Amino acid sequence: MKKGLLISLEGPDGSGKSSVLEALSNFFQENKQEVITTREPGGVPIAEAIRQIILDPKNTAMDEKTELLLYIASRRQHLAERVLPALDKGETIIMDRFIDSSVAYQGFGRGLTVEEINWLNHYATDGLKPDLTLYLDLDVEVGLARIAKSQHREADRLDRESLDWHERVRQGYLTILAAEPDRLVKIDASQPLDKVIADSLAVIQERFG
Incomplete structure (x- = not known):
């Protein structure tokens, strides 16, 4: 049975999740509180190898x-390799x-059946859900513009999808938010980064102390 705490960050491409994750990690370290930060897809070598296949712009034939x-x-x-063992030890993970993401991107974005995705998620995770999900909401055009201007990130295969596709992904997130308001909290990601980080910390502190 899960003993630790799992917090996930979600949002459209360019919403600033990676920056918020880094800032949250720094905050907890400065306050002598141990947290594990990780990402999907990835986080361990096998999963990182799969990530490269998924995001490679050359893989346009992928079904x-x-x-x-x-x-x-x-x-x-x-x-199996990282998250569940850490939770079993009572550790806190921010992911x-x-x-x-699978529901928003492959369900709403690709048009696959959400019920089947939910079943696969449940199968893969043994029914695990985050204790809290911070949803960083942002207009998709703004997010894609951020990626285009970034010197630290090249557009991957999913970034290069149509604007309409990205709009469907965002709508997917908003649908999940409406369905699970106790788990998901919306953060306005159009604000300056320091305000986004402050709002995220405030939600975490209010929820867990």
Whole structure:
């Protein structure tokens, strides 16, 4: 049975999840509180190798179901190797993306059946859900513009999808938010980064002390 605490960060591409994750990690370290930060897809070597296949811009022939199953495989390996053992020890984990990404990207974005994605998520995670999900909401055009201007990140295969596709992904997140308001909390990611970080910390502190 899970003993630790799992917090996930979700949002459209360019919403600033990686920056918020780094800032949260620094905050907890400065306050002598141990947390583990990780990401999906990835986090462990096998899952990182799968990540490279998924995001490689050359893999334009990838079938939608293949994409979903690769994400699910990466998720399971990451959980089995890193997340579940840490939670069993009572540790706190903050993760860049988790189960909601598959629903938003492959369900709403690709048009795959959400019920089947939920089943696969449940199978891969043994029913694990985050204790809290911070959803960083941002207009998709703003997010894609941020990626285009970034010197630290090249556009990957998913970044290069159509604007309409990214809009569907955002709508997927908003649908999940409406369905699970106790787990998901919306953060306005259009604000300056320091305000986004402050709002995220405030939610975590209010929820868990």
